[in-house]
Amino acid sequence: MDLTKGDKEFVWHPYTQMRDWTKWNNRVIVKGDGFYLVDSIGRKYLDGSASMWCNVWGHTHNKVVQAMIEQLKEVPHCTLFGLANAPSTMLAEILVRLARGMHKVFYTDNGSTAIEVAMKIAVQYWHNKGKHQKKDFISLEHGYHGDTIGAMSLGYIENFFRAYRPLLLDVHRVPSPLLYGSKFTNESDLVECCLEKTESTLKRHKDRCAALIMESGAQIAGGAIIFPTGYQRKIAKLCRDYDVLLILDEIATGFGRLGNIIEYIAQNSQPDIVCFGKALTGGYFPLAVTLVTHCIFDAFLGKYRYNKHLYHGHTFTGHPVGCAAALANIENYQNRNLTQQIKVSTEYIASRLPEFSKSPIVADIRHKGLLVGIELAKNNKPLLTLKNKEITNYFIMQQSLKMGVYQRPLGNIMLLIPPLGITKTDLEKLVNVQLKLLRKMEKLS
Ligand SMILES: Cc1ncc(COP(=O)(O)O)c(C=O)c1O
Numbered sequence: 001m002d003l004t005k006g007d008k009e010f011v012w013h014p015y016t017q018m019r020d021w022t023k024w025n026n027r028v029i030v031k032g033d034g035f036y037l038v039d040s041i042g043r044k045y046l047d048g049s050a051s052m053w054c055n056v057w058g059h060t061h062n063k064v065v066q067a068m069i070e071q072l073k074e075v076p077h078c079t080l081f082g083l084a085n086a087p088s089t090m091l092a093e094i095l096v097r098l099a100r101g102m103h104k105v106f107y108t109d110n111g112s113t114a115i116e117v118a119m120k121i122a123v124q125y126w127h128n129k130g131k132h133q134k135k136d137f138i139s140l141e142h143g144y145h146g147d148t149i150g151a152m153s154l155g156y157i158e159n160f161f162r163a164y165r166p167l168l169l170d171v172h173r174v175p176s177p178l179l180y181g182s183k184f185t186n187e188s189d190l191v192e193c194c195l196e197k198t199e200s201t202l203k204r205h206k207d208r209c210a211a212l213i214m215e216s217g218a219q220i221a222g223g224a225i226i227f228p229t230g231y232q233r234k235i236a237k238l239c240r241d242y243d244v245l246l247i248l249d250e251i252a253t254g255f256g257r258l259g260n261i262i263e264y265i266a267q268n269s270q271p272d273i274v275c276f277g278k279a280l281t282g283g284y285f286p287l288a289v290t291l292v293t294h295c296i297f298d299a300f301l302g303k304y305r306y307n308k309h310l311y312h313g314h315t316f317t318g319h320p321v322g323c324a325a326a327l328a329n330i331e332n333y334q335n336r337n338l339t340q341q342i343k344v345s346t347e348y349i350a351s352r353l354p355e356f357s358k359s360p361i362v363a364d365i366r367h368k369g370l371l372v373g374i375e376l377a378k379n380n381k382p383l384l385t386l387k388n389k390e391i392t393n394y395f396i397m398q399q400s401l402k403m404g405v406y407q408r409p410l411g412n413i414m415l416l417i418p419p420l421g422i423t424k425t426d427l428e429k430l431v432n433v434q435l436k437l438l439r440k441m442e443k444l445s
Contacts, residue, residue, distance in 0.1 A: 003028045003040035015160075020394070027401065032059020035419055035426045037406060045406040047419055048430050052408075053220065053252050054283035055419040056329065056338070064282045067328030071321045080107065080318035087323035094330060095289060099262050101270045102291040106310070107318035111251035111277035112146025114288035115213075117312055118247045118273045119150045121292060122211040125245065128299045128308045137169070138201055138212040138244070140176040142222030145213065145249050154213050157222060159411075172205055174198040174212075178225045180364040180375060187228045195234055202242040211245035211273070217253045217263040217368070223413055224366045224373020226258075227267070236269035245272040245296075251288065255279035256342050256420045259369035261333065272296055279420060282329040287322030342370060342420055345427055349416065352431045359438055361445045372416035374434075378445050382412040386444040395444075396437060405433045414438070 013021060027039045035058040036044040047055055057064060071087060078085045092105040106121070108114045119137070126134035137154055139145075145155035152161050153169035161168065175194045177187070184190040202209070214235065219225040239246040248271040253263050256279060260266035264274060273296065277288030302308040316322075333339070346369050356362050356374055363377035376383040376392060383392055392412050400407040409415055414437075418430055 003030065034058050034060060035422055043404075045401060045404055046426055046429055046433075048400065048405045048407045048433075049415065049417050050419045051283055052278075053257065053417050054278035054281075056256070056279050056282040057332065057421050058419055063332055064284055064325050064328040067324045068284065068321050071324035075320055077316070078320055079315070081313060085318060085320045085323070087320045087327060088318035091323040091326050094327065095276075095291060098330070099274060099276075099291050100265055101293060102274060103294045104292050104297045106290045106292070106312075107323075108288045108290065109286045109314055109316045109319065109322070110146070111249075111275065111288050112148040112151045113314065114251065114275040114277055114290045115145045115151040115154065115247075115249060116148055117290040118213070118249075118275055119154070119211075120312055121273060121290065121296060121310060122245050122247060124310065125296050125299050126210050128302075133208055134210045136172060136205060136208045136210060138172045138174060138198075138205065138209055140214045140219065141173050142176045142178065142219050142225055143213070143215060144219065144221035145215075146251075155221075172201050172209070174201050176219060176222065176225055177228055177231050178223070180366075191228050191231050191234075194231070195238070198235060199238055199242075202238055202244055206242040206244055209242075209244045211247045212239050213247040213249060215253060216248040216250045216269075216271075216274070217258045217260075217267060218371060220252045220257075220371060220415075220417070221410065223375075223410060224371060224415060226366050226368045226371070232264070232267040232269040236271070239272075247271060247273040247275070249275050251275050251277040253371075256333070256338060257369055257371055257417075259339070259342055259346055261339065280329070281322055281325040282332070283419075284329075285319070285322035285325045286316075287319060287326060336421070338421060345370060345418070345422060345424075348424065348427060349431065352435075355435055356438060359442060361442055362438070370416075370418055370420060370422075372414075373410075374414040374416075374438075376412045376414065376441065376445075383441070383445055384412050386441060388444055390444075392441070395441065399437055399440065400433060403433045403436065405430060407434075 029037045030040050031038045036046055038044050095105050106117055123135050139154045143155040145151040149167050153171055174197050177191050177194045179190050236246050248264050250263050254276045272293055274291050281287050300308050300310055361376050364375040366373040393409050396409045
């Protein structure tokens with residue numbers, strides 16, 4: 001097969017206008033090399049978006065990959081329906097130890113389904129307790145929780161999901177604390193206003209609401225919106241006060257993205273249900289988890305005929321190879337002191353950001369850990385197209401590839417989301433290429 005011509009004939013790519021695809025993309029990745037991806041004609045690209053925000057250790061052989069190989073030799077797949085398997089049993093114990101206050105682990109195979117499970121658990125929890133009317137959800141504006149029907153309903157982003165509106169559930173929305181573009185000049189007034197609106201929504205709908213769901217620490221897909229200190233803790237308290245469950249989505253932010261392994265612990269905001277995915281396996285296997293407290297779990301116990309158990313399961317639930325990957329990955333975090341390395345990389349990024357903020361087209365920079373969002377604007381309007389009529393988004397992706405970096409911005413927002421274990425040299429290259437791109441766009445704005 002000739003891989004140099006790209007895969008234009010047969011593959012339908014996600015979030016991609018396929019008419020444009022063949023015009024500019026003929027890259028087929030055939031191998032990894034450190035934090036680089038190598039295509040079929042030997043061109044190398046630094047993975048500047050951690051392969052959709054999940055890569056930790058790069059793209060070559062390492063201890064996590066080795067653990068997966070060993071597991072494949074032992075037992076390549078075995079169902080969790082009616083049987084347990086060793087890696088999923090061991091991983092659950094470790095997750096429960098890491099995620100303070102959580103007691104049981106439900107396995108799925110991607111972030112979106114981990115959210116669907118969280119929704120079903122929340123609704124059935126109240127159902128099992130006889131409160132059948134508590135079935136609505138509250139979520140944040142700019143939230144994103146995945147692409148399945150329930151997850152889209154919760155995380156509605158107008159631009160992404162407009163066409164699917166007829167399929168989606170009605171959800172109560174509360175504001176997200178984004179200072180840029182708001183009427184506020186300081187964060188504390190903004191947070192106060194967001195909390196007041198959240199509280200009034202909770203007060204109004206508490207008898208019908210099963211849960212409030214939010215990303216933990218930051219919203220990434222909604223525009224790299226970083227939550228001000230104390231905000232999430234106060235939301236957790238409001239949920240407790242109004243007897244509405246709190247579901248935290250740590251799929252993109254947990255396991256180190258914002259500098260903490262478990263973000264809700266750093267935010268001092270205990271959830272009832274929490275989801276992890278992406279970096280959990282180092283990005284090597286489609287595995288996600290939904291963790292719950294004893295209190296939630298116990299509501300599902302009872303005589304078989306009472307039908308209280310959770311009716312959910314996937315063919316690949318608790319896949320032993322994925323669980324072996326996650327076990328080795330977590331061990332590697334500890335052995336290689338990854339949180340310290342993330343801290344050093346975070347400081348390096350912070351030291352370079354003033355070079356971006358001087359630009360006349362940079363309107364706002366939002367940074368925490370290994371997440372940076374750089375909002376581009378001209379005359380107070382989002383810079384969505386350039387003078388040469390190119391869409392900013394496409395321009396950044398294509399030009400980055402030409403400079404040897406794989407990037408995925410969000411509209412007019414440049415994103416830096418490197419693999420969590422990235423080396424100093426590679427991080428420097430990533431930042432330098434972004435700066436060069438910014439200078440090009442200044443001329444085209
Ligand atoms: C916060 C958040 N939740 C859920 C998801 C969905 O995860 P997946 O793409 O694995 O279905 C994502 C994906 O980007 C996400 O960022």
